Amino acid sequence: MSVLHPKILEGLNPPQREAVETIEGPLLILAGAGSGKTRVVTRRIANLIAHGARPWQILAITFTNKAAAEMKRRVETLVAETNFGAHVRVNDIWLSTFHSFCARLLRREAEALGYSKDFSIYDEEDASTLLKEIIKRLGLGEDKRYSPRNVRQMISNFKSQALRPEEIEENSFHERVVAQVYREYQAGLKKNSALDFDDLLSQAVALFRDHPTILERYRERFRYVLVDEYQDTNKCQYHLIQLLGQAHRNVCATGDPDQSIYAWRGADVRNILSFEKDFPEAKVVKLEQNYRSTQRILLAASSVIENNSERKKKDLWTENAEGQKLSFTIAGDEQLEGYEVARQVEQLSREGRRYNDMAVFYRTNAQSRAIETALIQAAIPYQLVGGTAFYERREIKDALAYLRLVVNTKDDVCFRRVINVPRRALGDSALETIQQQAAKNGTSLQETLDGPAAEMFISTFKPKPRQGLVQFARLIEKLRSMPPFPVQNVLTLMLDASGLRLSLMEAGETERVDNLEELVNAAAEYDKENDPAKFRLPEGPPPEPGAYDGMEEAAQRQASLSGFLENSALLAPTDSFDPDSDKVTLMTLHMAKGLEFPFVFLTGMEEGLLPMIRSQNVADPDVFYAREQTEDKKAVEEERRLVYVGITRAREKIFISRAQFRRRFGKGDITQPSRFLGEIPDKLLEISDRSQAMWSQSGNAPLCAPDAGPVIKRPSSGEPFAAFEREVAQKFGDSNEEPVRSSSRSSRRHDQALQTVVDRLLDVSESQEEPAFLDVGDRVKHPQFGLGTVESVSGSGLSAKVRVQFHSHGPKQLLLSLAKLERL
DNA sequence: AACTCTACGGTTTTT
DNA sequence: CCGTAGAGTT
Numbered sequence: 145m146s147v148l149h150p151k152i153l154e155g156l157n158p159p160q161r162e163a164v165e166t167i168e169g170p171l172l173i174l175a176g177a178g179s180g181k182t183r184v185v186t187r188r189i190a191n192l193i194a195h196g197a198r199p200w201q202i203l204a205i206t207f208t209n210k211a212a213a214e215m216k217r218r219v220e221t222l223v224a225e226t227n228f229g230a231h232v233r234v235n236d237i238w239l240s241t242f243h244s245f246c247a248r249l250l251r252r253e254a255e256a257l258g259y260s261k262d263f264s265i266y267d268e269e270d271a272s273t274l275l276k277e278i279i280k281r282l283g284l285g286e287d288k289r290y291s292p293r294n295v296r297q298m299i300s301n302f303k304s305q306a307l308r309p310e311e312i313e314e315n316s317f318h319e320r321v322v323a324q325v326y327r328e329y330q331a332g333l334k335k336n337s338a339l340d341f342d343d344l345l346s347q348a349v350a351l352f353r354d355h356p357t358i359l360e361r362y363r364e365r366f367r368y369v370l371v372d373e374y375q376d377t378n379k380c381q382y383h384l385i386q387l388l389g390q391a392h393r394n395v396c397a398t399g400d401p402d403q404s405i406y407a408w409r410g411a412d413v414r415n416i417l418s419f420e421k422d423f424p425e426a427k428v429v430k431l432e433q434n435y436r437s438t439q440r441i442l443l444a445a446s447s448v449i450e451n452n453s454e455r456k457k458k459d460l461w462t463e464n465a466e467g468q469k470l471s472f473t474i475a476g477d478e479q480l481e482g483y484e485v486a487r488q489v490e491q492l493s494r495e496g497r498r499y500n501d502m503a504v505f506y507r508t509n510a511q512s513r514a515i516e517t518a519l520i521q522a523a524i525p526y527q528l529v530g531g532t533a534f535y536e537r538r539e540i541k542d543a544l545a546y547l548r549l550v551v552n553t554k555d556d557v558c559f560r561r562v563i564n565v566p567r568r569a570l571g572d573s574a575l576e577t578i579q580q581q582a583a584k585n586g587t588s589l590q591e592t593l594d595g596p597a598a599e600m601f602i603s604t605f606k607p608k609p610r611q612g613l614v615q616f617a618r619l620i621e622k623l624r625s626m627p628p629f630p631v632q633n634v635l636t637l638m639l640d641a642s643g644l645r646l647s648l649m650e651a652g653e654t655e656r657v658d659n660l661e662e663l664v665n666a667a668a669e670y671d672k673e674n675d676p677a678k679f680r681l682p683e684g685p686p687p688e689p690g691a692y693d694g695m696e697e698a699a700q701r702q703a704s705l706s707g708f709l710e711n712s713a714l715l716a717p718t719d720s721f722d723p724d725s726d727k728v729t730l731m732t733l734h735m736a737k738g739l740e741f742p743f744v745f746l747t748g749m750e751e752g753l754l755p756m757i758r759s760q761n762v763a764d765p766d767v768f769y770a771r772e773q774t775e776d777k778k779a780v781e782e783e784r785r786l787v788y789v790g791i792t793r794a795r796e797k798i799f800i801s802r803a804q805f806r807r808r809f810g811k812g813d814i815t816q817p818s819r820f821l822g823e824i825p826d827k828l829l830e831i832s833d834r835s836q837a838m839w840s841q842s843g844n845a846p847l848c849a850p851d852a853g854p855v856i857k858r859p860s861s862g863e864p865f866a867a868f869e870r871e872v873a874q875k876f877g878d879s880n881e882e883p884v885r886s887s888s889r890s891s892r893r894h895d896q897a898l899q900t901v902v903d904r905l906l907d908v909s910e911s912q913e914e915p916a917f918l919d920v921g922d923r924v925k926h927p928q929f930g931l932g933t934v935e936s937v938s939g940s941g942l943s944a945k946v947r948v949q950f951h952s953h954g955p956k957q958l959l960l961s962l963a964k965l966e967r968l
Numbered sequence: 969a970a971c972t973c974t975a976c977g978g979t980t981t982t983t
Numbered sequence: 984c985c986g987t988a989g990a991g992t993t
Contacts, residue, residue: 206982207982207983208983210982211982241982241983242982247983265983267983293977342983376982406981406982408979408980409980409981409982508980509979509980510978510979567969567970713983714983716981716982717981732979732980732981735981738982753979756980783980807984808984809985811984970992972990972991972992972993973989974988974989975988976988977987978984978986
């Protein structure tokens with residue numbers, strides 16, 4: 145046994161130390177927010193190795209790529225420091241997310257499930273495409289209960305409980321239909337050689353249940369199993385851990401029931417609460433000392449979470465300073481709430497704090513808009529995390545679909561996606577013919593274009609589609625014949641030879657072209673990180689049996705196209721978060737879990753929004769009350785945990801805010817303060833009512849508070865916004881510089897928001913020089929359409945539209961700000 | 969086969 | 984209010 149390095153236990157408090165020193169047997173670490181959980185887990189891994197555990201005997205599972213990467217990094221550093229240069233490769237530890245662990249497992253054991261190891265991984269969009277087809281085929285298209293969205297949700301629920309189609313109760317007609325769709329969907333996935341996200345987990349459970357010898361192998365191998373965020377596991381993930389862990393019983397689960405915020409997704413907090421039942425001999429360690437937050441922040445958090453009735457009591461404490469009071473700001477509406485956030489950010493910045501010390505949280509992504517607008521106008525750089533993921537964008541999915549088709553010929557969803565992108569004159573009728581041919585031969589769509597028989601088949605098409613098919617078939621063939629690594633080569637050839645890039649360039653879709661370029665960069669990065677040399681096995685026989693187990697397979701998988709595709713399939717929007725760039729972070733409360741910032745803004749503290757209340761079934765009082773009594777309480781408690789998560793992210797200070805008036809789905813309403821506000825003791829709060837600081841967006845209430853600074857008059861509707869924009873910009877430290885743009889990987893919405901404001905600001909001078917007002921009946925001239933008469937004018941400012949009846953080109957709707965209309 | 973229009977639906981979303 | 988999916992049109 146190795147000599148224990150002093151560093152492994154250095155600076156740990158007694159419970160932390162106990163957790164790190166517990167090597168054998170089940171261990172539950174109840175880790176309060178900011179209690180140094182990651183530290184404990186990484187030290188424990190280093191300690192396992194110091195006590196003779198082999199890296200490949202360790203399985204460490206997280207929920208996010210970020211957490212996995214962070215853990216890996218820290219373990220690497222620690223192991224290097226504490227194992228006296230022993231022959232330890234941290235890469236041999238299976239340290240990954242649940243999904244990527246399962247994907248790796250399933251590729252190794254694909255045969256046992258009747259799959260090829262090159263299976264595709266379907267995201268929600270792919271899954272919906274497949275489901276749409278099935279719903280149509282079964283003639284369920286009319287019934288809204290069976291919309292792809294609903295059905296996908298139902299199937300996803302079954303899968304997260306590890307229920308197969310045959311295990312579904314079929315007591316009612318409805319249940320029979322759902323079970324039938326589920327069966328057809330699974331059959332469809334198999335036909336396409338594809339697994340969806342939920343399958344990765346549920347099929348892994350199925351694999352272990354149906355193949356005891358395979359299970360035995362992995363049980364033997366993974367002597368130490370660690371699971372992070374155990375409170376967020378669903379039934380399926382729970383089974384997986386039980387199956388793997390019940391033999392050697394060295395399961396270490398960490399989590400915090402108070403941070404369980406994914407129940408709506410099938411997570412079951414009972415999994416962590418019943419750990420001691422599953423493992424009666426378990427040691428339970430509570431980490432209750434908080435190293436992150438000030439006393440006031442911690443007190444506020446505890447005061448809120450104490451209102452949850454279904455809860456194990458926990459006493460989080462800290463030796464940190466008392467800290468500042470929590471600021472609570474009331475703003476007039478959501479725009480003004482954004483301005484208040486911007487003001488406070490500016491203030492902190494003036495005090496010398498960095499932007500990446502600050503984060504703005506909200507309940508729903510829709511709330512980010514108003515905040516973005518305000519930050520842009522104040523020229524404050526920010527990064528929006530989440531929203532539309534880079535890998536979900538159309539052009540990216542198109543490009544990846546080509547590559548997926550190359551790897552997995554059976555994937556009809558991918559084939560349909562790209563066969564006519566860019567246009568190859570292959571529309572519905574051509575696809576129909578291909579489909580019939582595939583059905584006749586019992587092959588996939590792509591396979592009808594492969595092999596010697598394909599030529600005959602292709603020749604039956606009319607000239608244009610025929611040419612398109614030949615082109616497409618040649619392209620796929622060429623890509624298949626290329627070495628699958630480096631990925632960058634395959635990708636760039638595909639982008640050029642398919643005409644994908646060119647067609648977007650011709651269409652003036654520069655942003656999409658940029659995104660493709662970004663994808664090429666991602667591929668290049670992947671190639672660099674997965675250089676086969678890194679995975680090369682040492683010369684000679686393994687130092688002991690099993691030492692190189694999986695290395696070769698890992699190397700092969702990584703140094704290939706399919707490894708890249710798997711990585712991109714398992715990436716989440718959250719993964720774009722860069723803590724090092726000096727920008728304010730904007731994200732939902734859900735995504736904030738696991739992070740920390742010195743300054744946290746908690747926005748939208750309003751009833752209905754936080755806690756979020758769904759307005760369905762309100763019409764039926766019975767249902768409404770039933771909900772109120774049962775489900776609703778649970779829902780509110782989860783919302784409370786969300787607030788708890790939000791508050792406990794902060795190190796130094798919290799800025800809470802709410803808007804008195806908020807527009808949602810177009811309709812606006814007066815809001816009520818969130819009940820959670822009342823749960824924070826008054827003595828912790830510093831309230832500032834800024835709701836009268838400026839004219840409200842709706843432009844009617846002339847309100848002015850004495851300490852609110854200069855009143856900015858908002859023009860009445862219809863007038864150009866220019867003066868108002870400028871004044872606001874000046875107020876927040878006017879900047880003519882273009883606000884800092886985050887990378888093109890950031891959401892499109894962000895870019896649009898930015899563009900809109902930049903456009904508006906730039907438009908100021910032009911619209912003043914040349915007020916292009918038109919009235920109904922005006923005669924106008926257009927460079928392209930010639931002479932015409934204005935039929936109607938709608939909207940105002942930049943979005944003003946005119947309807948013109950052109951003499952030779954008929955009626956057209958034109959954007960006044962863009963169309964070069966000349967008034968005669 | 970490609971454009972335009974309308975109707976609909978819309979929380980959170982670690983993968 | 985806003986985006987998008989599917990129908991409807993040329």
